[in-house]
Amino acid sequence: MTKGTIDMADTSGTDLPDNWGRWGADDQLGTLNLITDEVRAKAAAEARTGQWVSLAQPITPDAMFFSPFLPEMAHTSPVQQMVSHTGGPVAADLSLIYNHHFKSTHLDALAHWSTDGQVYPGRPTEEVVTPLGITHASTAAFAAGIVTRGVLLDLAVEGPVPPAYSVTSHDFEQAEKRQGVEVGSGDALVVRLGWTGRGPEDIPTPGISIDAVRWMHRRGVAIIAPDRGDAHPP
Template identity: 60%
Template structure:
């Protein structure tokens, strides 16, 4: 059996027309269990703050990882004015933008989850299968933080395995169950994507997430750089093969501090992106509620 055929997959598991992927694992019972995590009402954002760049002529895509993913054009600035308004140009898949990847974002062998032809799913008029339309109801489930950076940032030459994930569970007295959202902290929120080697997840870790029934992955990093596998574990397997939505560019530093203070690493996880249909991804502000 080839390595590619041995990769985990959910193609066909929920039908040929499925667009929810592992979000199917978030049942009413899972949401009810998640709601019981709220005891104090304290909340923490996992999003990186964005300072928009002013547009004085015309919009243009960011050219470096340091440029703002949001450009702002003021529409009404005269005086007197009844109201002020602006228009935004947003680059969704950007290293400084906390965003939710739709399942059509990454094709594999000319197909997107769950085996639909990519050229029929993603068109010049937008995404017709596997798009942000699937996120219209928002995502509400239990979240689990695995803080791999509790003793300092994960070294750039490390790639995490299933054993690392289970060791973190034991250390923080949590257990990932079907339907949970997994939040991973590598400690790289301010230093990632600067041309240096970065840690990430291995295929072994992706298989573990599949076996545990993780519904969504959110992290300050996901795939190692340089890649430690082909295809990469999260964007090459978890997203297109498992149908697992990914939240990229998360800032989990404050979350880690609150979890350590409260002595608990599970919480209500809420992600309610703008209800914009037919996109490959969308900015999102994930929130953990204790």
């Protein structure tokens, strides 16, 4: 996916957020540890109507055997399918190939990214990412689901955020005041930038500045879910 523009001018300080080792050498949850039983109970108590809203981008499967990463297939679905007969008179079988890093709503495992040859919270990448699968910090760590309060901060009330715009802590705080909400520890921060779909490759997308990352760290955000780019436990 096209990554957002990051405000690199704000990286010179020594107070960059760092959660490696915060919850021990065997941790696989990262900031999801901030979602305590108390946080979940408070989140459940805020439910009023019971109405549910999907935040997932819609997917229409394509026929199989096309790679979504080929330039000429830029609009191919991340889900490819093939239907075959099972040999019975009426039954058919459905085969699916799903590449969730391509044009689809997804949540990465902490093992998805490595830094200086290490994967969170400090394990060698070659020991974690193996041909037989991920040995630590995979999505299995939160396979039972994530339940917490979600707070939507709408930054696109006047239209989509401009290309290459670096979202700052001021943007977040202005949205809080505008909406009468406050982001707290253990919350899932849902950010609307007004950007959906893949979009043209030659147009830089908005991104989250280091200043905004520090703000999320101070507030104790458990996970950020924007409508453009990847979502990660910070």
